Amino acid sequence: MTHANDLAGQPLNVAPALAKKLDKLGLRRRFDLVLHLPLRYEDETHLYPITAAPYGQPVLVEGRVIAHEVQFRPRKQLLVRIEDASGVLLLRFIHFYPSQLKQFADGALVRAMGEIRRGFHGDEMVHPKTREVVDGTPLAESLTPVYPTVNGVTQPMLRKLIRSELQSLPLPETLPPSVIAHLQLQSFADAVRLLHSPPPEYSASQLSEPALPAWQRLKFDELMAQQLSMRLAYRARRQGRAPVVRGSGRLREALFASLPFRLTAAQHKVLGEIDADLAQAHPMHRLLQGDVGSGKTVVAALAALTAIEAGFQVALMAPTEILAEQHYRKLSGWLAPLGLTVSWLSGSLRKKQKELALEQMASGTAHLVVGTHALFQDGVDFARLGLAIVDEQHRFGVGQRLALKQKGEEPHQLMMSATPIPRTLAMSFYADLDVSVIDELPPGRTPIVTKLINSSRREEVVDFVHKTCSEGQQVYWVCPLIEESETLQLQTAVETHRQLAAQLGQWHVGLLHGRMKADEKAAVMAAFGSNQLQILVATTVIEVGVDVPNASLMVIEHAERMGLAQLHQLRGRVGRGSARSVCMLLFENPLSDVAKARLKVIYENVDGFEIARQDLLIRGPGEFLGARQSGVPMLRFANLEDDIELLEAARELAPEILARWPEAADAHLERWLSGREQFLKA
Ligand code: ADP
Numbered sequence: 001m002t003h004a005n006d007l008a009g010q011p012l013n014v015a016p017a018l019a020k021k022l023d024k025l026g027l028r029r030r031f032d033l034v035l036h037l038p039l040r041y042e043d044e045t046h047l048y049p050i051t052a053a054p055y056g057q058p059v060l061v062e063g064r065v066i067a068h069e070v071q072f073r074p075r076k077q078l079l080v081r082i083e084d085a086s087g088v089l090l091l092r093f094i095h096f097y098p099s100q101l102k103q104f105a106d107g108a109l110v111r112a113m114g115e116i117r118r119g120f121h122g123d124e125m126v127h128p129k130t131r132e133v134v135d136g137t138p139l140a141e142s143l144t145p146v147y148p149t150v151n152g153v154t155q156p157m158l159r160k161l162i163r164s165e166l167q168s169l170p171l172p173e174t175l176p177p178s179v180i181a182h183l184q185l186q187s188f189a190d191a192v193r194l195l196h197s198p199p200p201e202y203s204a205s206q207l208s209e210p211a212l213p214a215w216q217r218l219k220f221d222e223l224m225a226q227q228l229s230m231r232l233a234y235r236a237r238r239q240g241r242a243p244v245v246r247g248s249g250r251l252r253e254a255l256f257a258s259l260p261f262r263l264t265a266a267q268h269k270v271l272g273e274i275d276a277d278l279a280q281a282h283p284m285h286r287l288l289q290g291d292v293g294s295g296k297t298v299v300a301a302l303a304a305l306t307a308i309e310a311g312f313q314v315a316l317m318a319p320t321e322i323l324a325e326q327h328y329r330k331l332s333g334w335l336a337p338l339g340l341t342v343s344w345l346s347g348s349l350r351k352k353q354k355e356l357a358l359e360q361m362a363s364g365t366a367h368l369v370v371g372t373h374a375l376f377q378d379g380v381d382f383a384r385l386g387l388a389i390v391d392e393q394h395r396f397g398v399g400q401r402l403a404l405k406q407k408g409e410e411p412h413q414l415m416m417s418a419t420p421i422p423r424t425l426a427m428s429f430y431a432d433l434d435v436s437v438i439d440e441l442p443p444g445r446t447p448i449v450t451k452l453i454n455s456s457r458r459e460e461v462v463d464f465v466h467k468t469c470s471e472g473q474q475v476y477w478v479c480p481l482i483e484e485s486e487t488l489q490l491q492t493a494v495e496t497h498r499q500l501a502a503q504l505g506q507w508h509v510g511l512l513h514g515r516m517k518a519d520e521k522a523a524v525m526a527a528f529g530s531n532q533l534q535i536l537v538a539t540t541v542i543e544v545g546v547d548v549p550n551a552s553l554m555v556i557e558h559a560e561r562m563g564l565a566q567l568h569q570l571r572g573r574v575g576r577g578s579a580r581s582v583c584m585l586l587f588e589n590p591l592s593d594v595a596k597a598r599l600k601v602i603y604e605n606v607d608g609f610e611i612a613r614q615d616l617l618i619r620g621p622g623e624f625l626g627a628r629q630s631g632v633p634m635l636r637f638a639n640l641e642d643d644i645e646l647l648e649a650a651r652e653l654a655p656e657i658l659a660r661w662p663e664a665a666d667a668h669l670e671r672w673l674s675g676r677e678q679f680l681k682a
């Protein structure tokens, strides 16, 4: 087994220039070629008479060249006429090399593969694949695979490289025989051989059928590799050491006494789960999920108090300065009266303040430190960090797990997210985490009414803003996202602010955007929080976490440009108080199909889990996870929507394989993951 893997792991034996191109396809080790599977297949097993070939599908024809010419108008192109016993066909090449002219000498016998269509001058093929043959050259016996490729790597080159590895590499099983038998899986070697060089009896549609046993085998193996690596990550963590954190309950009681509300049953439940983890001697990695507004912050605060009671420090990290600042205010408000020190650390702090915060962290005088990424940068030391809390974890990307090791011990981690993770994703990419869910909203919330409004009716919207303010409520007005240009986005926000301030003269209108300095942003947020500003014009910087319960109207311009998660987050900024809340989604025609689908979903649903599920359907898991940014490789063959049964089987069997056949697990991971990024970056 080890020997087989050694060969498989060898780098490709090709010239450096080609190696560089193959690298772009993710082809580095010899075994990578085995897993480079066809996108589709072409049928070169059958020759059609020219006039009997069907239109609109790839066909192979053969004929003798009767004429060729290079035309210069309307653009340079090569025209070749071939003829068989049934009739004549025009081959048209817009791009061609001088060498191709030679191939088409009059009288040459040529095979052309392509789609025939009716052209102005009769039947033609545009850019067929051609080769010169001699009379009676045998046809392919089976379908020809077509591989994903890049410029400079032709299909014949790939076929040759792959064929040679299939012949020379041993392809042993990595999974234990009992697992293969139990799931009635095709053997790995048979599966890859079948897909690379299908036997003659297979049709192209059979081969692209996801239920084909060969595809099932590859998908299962891939999902199994993912499950094994996730379980190993989970195990490694459970073998790590963390401080045992048990609180006295004294500070918690004091906070409970000061809160104007009682916890919901769901908040109590998740707090119990967190407490149980904290009391263990290995690090907690728990994901706390709860829809927008479900009250995660207070749960974080209560968890922090337990750690503080036990003599530890707590760090709370948020993805944006605005959110971090808001948490700092809220948590100071709760904790300072209990005699605790809450510090604040962000990238934009002045040197003096920063030094003070760092000193408080290092000396241990700070009980809780709130901040942005700056919290976990080099040169930041805690005296005794016991718990790290990450808010809006999904904003940091799926692969991000904080590396917080210090002095042989790792603090506990609580990750919070309002972007619910559909079950399949939770079972795959988040499988190394324990998950708690707050599945109920605090009582007394009135549901948000969502309206879709054509932007031509903007005046009516402005009237409604006025009415809302007259009733003592506040309004968010979110400016369009302009991805191409931050400057343009800024201009739009400034212009919208100017217009609304002019139209709504009796109200105070504030402006918030990403280019403002941190203290300016904080000042605007504070003014909005205390109702000195009734209307807040903002870019999407307010997307996450901002909590102003008196705001009851959210207007979003160009909602069609935004993603579902973003719309759900923005809408969740209202509906936090007892007033009836409205979210107005302004859109501009024409709408793309995707935009239409998204607006329909957000209009029809309030439940974040359902929205996330639909989002996954519309976008696919790659974008859903934000994995492009985080660099986590996606599944190549398996698909979380369709292959749920395979995923469940892999999840169920992974622990058993690890326990009973650890060498098999190693070999399997080596085959699927070595040379590639891990599924998870810890
Ligand atoms: P999210 O889960 O989106 O982070 P927050 O923690 O910001 O939500 O909570 C939303 C609002 O609900 C806050 O104003 C918070 O103080 C309030 N809240 C939290 N828990 C309760 C509860 N049990 N009853 C009433 N209000 C609550």
Ligand code: MG
Pocket: 296, 297, 391, 545
């Ligand atoms: Mg929050």
